[in-house]
Amino acid sequence: MTEPYLEIDGIRREFGPVVAVEAVRLTIQRGEFMTFLGPSGSGKSTTLYILAGLDVPTAGDIRLEGRSLLSTPPQHRQIGMVFQRYTLFPHLTVAENVAFPLVVRRRPRAEIDAKVKAMLRLVRLEGFEDRKPAQMSGGQQQRVALARALVYDPPVLLMDEPLSALDKKLREEIQFEIRRIHQETGVTILYVTHDQEEALRLSDRIAVFSKGVIDQVGTGEELYAHPTTRFVAGFIGDSDFLTATVTAAEKGRADLKLGDDVIVRGVPIHGDPGRPGAKASLMLRPERIDVATAPSSAVDGDRAALPATVEDITFLGASIHLAARTAWGEAVAVRLPYGHPAAAGLARGQSIGLGFEPAAAHCFL
């Protein structure tokens, strides 16, 4: 890792008695695509607004290449931003909107014209120069906003849920464009979204926000395979949570008791269980659960198995969703790929065994 490019150093933001951002610490590399992912009210947008200079932290500092940005007003931070709502200047044409950052910097006309042209080519809006924002679709407007934010080559680009107002198909199309533009320009991007799929699709790394703090930072795969908090496990990907009791724990692995008599050994545990007997939850990924048509709680090699009954079967094309209930009454969702042999001949009310690998499961306190 090279030296930190953008540092968020212990940012805190209070709105009266409400703490919106508690203690956010994060280092971003040059050229990185970092996404702030979290539900609304988790502090991700507030953090972004503080970076933009549109909000001021109660405590903490932000540094770009070692220099604090806090005393610099937004118009001098040289940071581009795309907002959630369409914020194009309604009285200006597309070309004038894109030219705006260069006009206020008093660049020569020829340079402005060339840059605007190049930017509109980058966002694939050539020929739209003389349109007014009101004459364009939401997706087109956001692409103009992107061009306007990038036209003066800012080192950092902030994007605050820029696609949340668009429909799914358009959103995917522009996500692809954003990825391409990130690769072509090499700009460092900080992207806020509450949509985990969007975060996974776009980002180099994701910072998961929850209640004003960052729960975990990592690549999409790291967060999916090795979540360190129950919140991250639940927010990224689908998951089943089962109540369990810790019977023994050492070196980050725990033995758990589920229901009255099912024992699962060697599950990675996050947090200190203290003494045995602590309540915990066992997290399973629905697509990593196997179905055996014979009910069993026996441990077969490295695998654990939970006795359960089929409650419902839903065919969803590429996958088959199984709603199962354990013998002690907890719901478990299972996802089998289409054509999986275990899916054939399953019926409602049938007794089955849910098999999984304890080492790939997680236990949260």
Next chain:
Amino acid sequence: MAGVTRQAAAIGGGTGLAPGRPRRLPAGPFALVVPGLLLLVVFFALPVLALLLRSVTEPEPGFANYAALIGSGTYLKIFFNTFLVSAVVTLVSLAIGFPVAWTLAILPQGVAAPIFGVLILSMWTNLLTRTYAWMVLLQRTGVINKSLIGLGLIDAPLPMVNNLTGVTIGMTYIMLPFVVLPLYGVIRRIDPAILQAAALCGASRFQALRLVLLPLVAPGMAAGALMVFVMSLGYFVTPALLGGTANMMLAELIAQFVQSLVNWGMGGAAALVLLVVTLALYALQLRLFGTAGLGGR
């Protein structure tokens, strides 16, 4: 209006009329306008027309009344006074009204509401009362002069009544709500994020004001300015009370022609000049800004 017809046509299109059958415009919306139009014709258009007719028929047919109006230095001075006062009142109202409207627009609703209350209440207070109140404040022995002398800022009282200064002060106060209200409406419609975007684009406060905010509020300013200017041109009470007889304005002149001199011809001519100027200004406004600033879309 257009929206209503379009909607009605769309509903008609959905009832399964055979294609190609000529569509009749629904009569409903037009019928609703008729009583209002009728009222305007009988009680506004006809009397005005009658007055204007008298300007070219009395005392004898021809344009002698207009020649007299334009030919006289006294009358020209009255025209000049009227336009000067109206222009100054408009400019000062905009200069004061813009910051007020802006502040009201960005204040929390709970704080803005009482300020609005004061503004509206002043509009609802009797005009004469308000004008007399200004006389009390502005006269030689009034509160303002006494305070200034007491503070040692001036030696002799400032002449602020019976001249155009007094008229301008009094009228600006009366006109202020007519600038603040349309401006407030326009400013409220501007998304604050647009100004944040301007800042992040690198615009200084002044650049954001000049390149983004002012162009966006221009229709509201134009609407307010037009309303104030036109109302000022024909204002009677305040100029009559605060201006004195030596500083007459157009409305006072018309009143004098009609009431004191019973010269309907001259009165009608002066009224026509006022009407033509007003309509010309309105046409200019429509041309520059459409109906956007007047509350239409």
